[in-house]
Amino acid sequence: MGQKSYLSMTGITLIIGFMLAVQYHTVKEPIVRDTRDTSQLREDLVKEKELNLSLIREIQSNEEKLEKYETERSQSKEQILNETLMELKSEAGLTEVKGPGILINIEQINDALLFGEPAQSIPPYLIQRLINELNQYGAKHISIADQRLVNSSVIRDINGQTKVDGYSLHTLPIEVKITVESLEVAEKLHNRMQVSSSADDFFVENYQLKISEPHANLIIPAYKDSISIRQMELAETDKGG
Incomplete structure (x- = not known):
C-alpha cells in the first residue's frame, strides 16, 4: 500500500471515530425538554403572579412607612420650633x-x-x-x-x-x-x-x-407692650455657605 493510500485510510478512520464520539455523547446526554403539562404551567404561573403581587404590596407598605416617617419628622420639627418659640417668648416676658x-x-x-x-x-x-x-x-x-x-x-x-x-x-x-x-x-x-x-x-x-x-x-402676667428691637440687622451669609 502506497503512502497516499495509508494517509487516506487514516483520515477516514479519524472522521468515523469523531462521528461515533458525537453520536455517543448525544445519546449519553439527551436535550432536556419542558415536560410539564398545561395544568402545571398554569399553577406555576399563578405562583409567580402571587409572588409578584406580594412584592408589590411590600413595596407599597414600605412607601407608606417612609411617607409616615417623613410626615412625623416634619411634625416633630414643627413641634420643636413651636416649643422653642414659646420658650423664647417666656424668657422675653411675653407670656x-x-x-x-x-x-x-x-x-x-x-x-x-x-x-x-x-x-x-x-x-x-x-x-x-x-x-x-x-x-x-x-x-x-x-x-x-x-x-x-x-x-x-x-x-x-x-x-x-x-x-x-x-x-x-x-x-x-x-x-x-x-x-x-x-x-x-x-x-x-x-x-x-x-x-x-x-x-x-x-x-x-x-x-x-x-x-x-x-x-x-x-x-x-405677660409684658403688656411690644418689645422693640434696635440696632439689629439681618446677618449676611455667603452664597453656598
Missing part, C-alpha cells in the same frame, strides 16, 4: 408664667396714710435696688403693680412720678411678685429678704417691705 415664689408689698410706715390714696412717689433707685437684690437671690420673673419686668424695662422718675415702662407707681401698697426655680429656692429667697439691705433702704425713706411666706403657685 404669663406660673411658679413658686413670694409676694412683697411696699407700704408707707406713716399710719395716717389711708389705704389706696395717692402717696409720695417711691424714689426709682429704691425699686432698682430691690430688683437687683431679687435677681441676685434667684428671681426668674418679676412684676411690679402687675407690670411685668423684662430686660428692656426702664424704671425712672418722670415729672416727679416713678414709672415702670411708663406706668406710674403712685398707689400704695405696691405689690411685687417674684417667681423662682423651685419652692426650696422660694424659701431661701424669703429668708434672705427678711434681712435684706433693701428693707433698710426703704425704711430710711419711710417705707416698709412686707414679705409673704412662699407660695407654691404665683401667676405673673
